[in-house]
Amino acid sequence: MADAGGWRPPRPCEAYRAEWTLCRSAGHLLHHYYVHGERPACEQWRRDLASCQEWEERRSAEAQRSLCESERARVQATRKHALVWTLRQSPPADWHLPLPQEEKDQ
Amino acid sequence: MKHSGCAVNKERHFSCEDCNGNVSGGFDASTSQIVLCQNNIRNEAHMNRVVTHELVHAFDHCRAHVNWFTDVRHLACSEVRAANLSGDCSLVNEIFRLHFGLKRHHQTCVRDRAILSILAVRNISKEVAQKAVDEVFESCFNDQEPFGRIPHNKTYARYAHRDFQNRDRYYSNI
Numbered sequence: 001m002a003d004a005g006g007w008r009p010p011r012p013c014e015a016y017r018a019e020w021t022l023c024r025s026a027g028h029l030l031h032h033y034y035v036h037g038e039r040p041a042c043e044q045w046r047r048d049l050a051s052c053q054e055w056e057e058r059r060s061a062e063a064q065r066s067l068c069e070s071e072r073a074r075v076q077a078t079r080k081h082a083l084v085w086t087l088r089q090s091p092p093a094d095w096h097l098p099l100p101q102e103e104k105d106q
Numbered sequence: 107m108k109h110s111g112c113a114v115n116k117e118r119h120f121s122c123e124d125c126n127g128n129v130s131g132g133f134d135a136s137t138s139q140i141v142l143c144q145n146n147i148r149n150e151a152h153m154n155r156v157v158t159h160e161l162v163h164a165f166d167h168c169r170a171h172v173n174w175f176t177d178v179r180h181l182a183c184s185e186v187r188a189a190n191l192s193g194d195c196s197l198v199n200e201i202f203r204l205h206f207g208l209k210r211h212h213q214t215c216v217r218d219r220a221i222l223s224i225l226a227v228r229n230i231s232k233e234v235a236q237k238a239v240d241e242v243f244e245s246c247f248n249d250q251e252p253f254g255r256i257p258h259n260k261t262y263a264r265y266a267h268r269d270f271q272n273r274d275r276y277y278s279n280i
Contacts, residue, residue, distance in 0.1 A: 007279055008275070008279055009279065010275065010276045010277075010279040010280050011269075011272060011275075011276065012272075015268065015272070018265065019265070022261065022262075022265065027258075027259075030197070031256075031258045033208065033209060034197050034208055034209075034210075034211060034212050035210070035212040035213065035256060036210065037209045037210035068279075068280050071276070071280040072280050075280065078248070078250070078254070080248075081244060081245040081248050081249070082245060083170070083245065083249070084179055084180060084183040084242050084245055084246060085166075085170040085171055085172055085173075085180055085183065086170065086171045087169060087170050087171075088168075088169055088170055088171055090111065091110060091111030091112050091168050091169075092112070092138065092167060092168065094138060095111070095112045095138045095168065096113075096118075097138075098118070099118070099137055099139070100137070
């Protein structure tokens with residue numbers, strides 16, 4: 001986590017509001033039920049919005065801690081499954097190479 | 107794609123061709139090219155979906171060592187992701203296919219379409235394809251890169267792009 005002097009919320013507060021609004025929408029309820037078979041949980045977006053606003057207004061250390069913890073949990077949730085493949089250190093060498101000559105001539 | 111080092115050039119990385127059967131498109135890893143089957147793509151919405159599907163494969167090829175031809179689990183993983191993230195399995199598309207289901211049906215569709223996609227490009231049995239999809243499903247269904255979410259419509263896609271643009275601020279402040 002960055003020093004308190006240089007820290008700011010990971011997302012602008014408008015982004016937390018937008019995510020909370022989307023999460024509570026009828027459309028998202030339908031999408032989430034179709035994908036996961038259950039209702040979405042939106043409370044954490046509301047808490048994060050409140051923490052963001054509290055930090056903007058009062059530079060609350062507790063709000064900063066709460067936001068960091070929440071976002072780290074989100075990142076952890078995306079990394080909990082081991083990948084099937086190995087990630088590359090650099091893109092494929094032939095991505096930008098021209099097509100084989102015989103194909104170009106066809 | 108550009109951020110991953112694989113900037114896409116329309117002339118180099120896309121090819122419109124006539125295809126056999128009812129295949130809509132494909133990604134050729136040996137030439138780094140997306141093939142769009144011009145005789146089988148029906149309309150603009152279908153085209154958008156096929157392009158997104160194949161770009162997921164291209165993205166996987168760009169960021170990972172995918173053994174497309176030698177490891178059916180790798181192929182299965184990319185097909186699960188492409189079916190999941192392209193809109194192939196939207197409620198509307200499934201209804202048009204007369205596949206009716208709501209609760210968790212998206213996952214059923216992703217499994218089924220991944221198996222069909224594997225069988226279209228590999229000479230293996232349905233059982234082998236099914237086993238590969240089952241083995242990788244949990245990991246690959248939940249790998250939603252580069253979007254970070256399933257882009258059900260333009261709103262979700264817009265939010266995913268916003269998060270991508272905000273990534274430096276995000277990771278330096280958590």
